[in-house]
Amino acid sequence: MSRLTEGLLDLLYPPKCAFCRKLVRDRRMLCPACERSLPYPTKEGQRQEISNLALCLSPLYYTEDVRRSLHRYKFRSAAAYYRIYAELMAACLREQGVTAELVTWVPLSRKRLRKRGYDQARLLAEEVARLTGLPCEQTLEKPVHNPAQSGARSAEERRKNVQGVYRAVTSFCGEQILLVDDIVTTGATLSAAAEVLLNAGAGEITGLTLAKTPRDGMG
Numbered sequence: 749m750s751r752l753t754e755g756l757l758d759l760l761y762p763p764k765c766a767f768c769r770k771l772v773r774d775r776r777m778l779c780p781a782c783e784r785s786l787p788y789p790t791k792e793g794q795r796q797e798i799s800n801l802a803l804c805l806s807p808l809y810y811t812e813d814v815r816r817s818l819h820r821y822k823f824r825s826a827a828a829y830y831r832i833y834a835e836l837m838a839a840c841l842r843e844q845g846v847t848a849e850l851v852t853w854v855p856l857s858r859k860r861l862r863k864r865g866y867d868q869a870r871l872l873a874e875e876v877a878r879l880t881g882l883p884c885e886q887t888l889e890k891p892v893h894n895p896a897q898s899g900a901r902s903a904e905e906r907r908k909n910v911q912g913v914y915r916a917v918t919s920f921c922g923e924q925i926l927l928v929d930d931i932v933t934t935g936a937t938l939s940a941a942a943e944v945l946l947n948a949g950a951g952e953i954t955g956l957t958l959a960k961t962p963r964d965g966m967g
């Protein structure tokens with residue numbers, strides 16, 4: 749995008765903070781107040797254990813402003829938020845000293861992709877890869893259109909809802925993989941996706957999401 753185009757876009761659509769929606773001066777979309785006060789977990793709190801993953805990392809808790817922000821990102825086409833989200837995610841990786849050989853994401857089904865117009869996890873994965881200098885590749889597809897995880901209540905329901913919905917589109921030779929998604933709740937989705945990657949020959953898999961629910965220890 750040229751400087752002129754960006755300037756015109758700023759006039760037409762002044763950049764707003766992705767979290768509180770106050771006007772901000774640059775396209776980073778994070779106001780100083782939110783930068784100070786977002787619901788950041790401690791360094792230890794960023795980490796979560798999920799089956800089939802070596803570890804899952806998240807720079808934010810899924811509370812209030814984060815929940816509303818992600819909702820706009822997913823359902824109201826605030827697609828530009830991916831930049832600030834990925835910046836927070838890449839910073840979390842650096843803080844934890846975690847590296848990988850390949851970045852990939854938990855994909856949407858084709859049906860949902862058509863409806864939404866973009867794959868929110870793919871945008872995050874590609875930007876995290878750009879910021880960390882790692883390659884990014886689609887490794888999974890979702891041929892089955894299952895009901896949204898938010899509709900499934902118990903951990904057991906969530907686990908069953910994502911069983912068998914992902915398929916590997918590539919094979920691996922023990923690569924260390926960074927598996928990106930927007931949010932982790934019980935971990936059922938990431939775990940199901942990681943299982944498919946492991947069966948396709950992947951090595952260690954680290955999950956990376958923007959946000960996690962504050963209840964730890966639900967697996």
Ligand SMILES: [Zn+2]
Nearest residue numbers: 765768779782
């Ligand atoms: Zn803000």
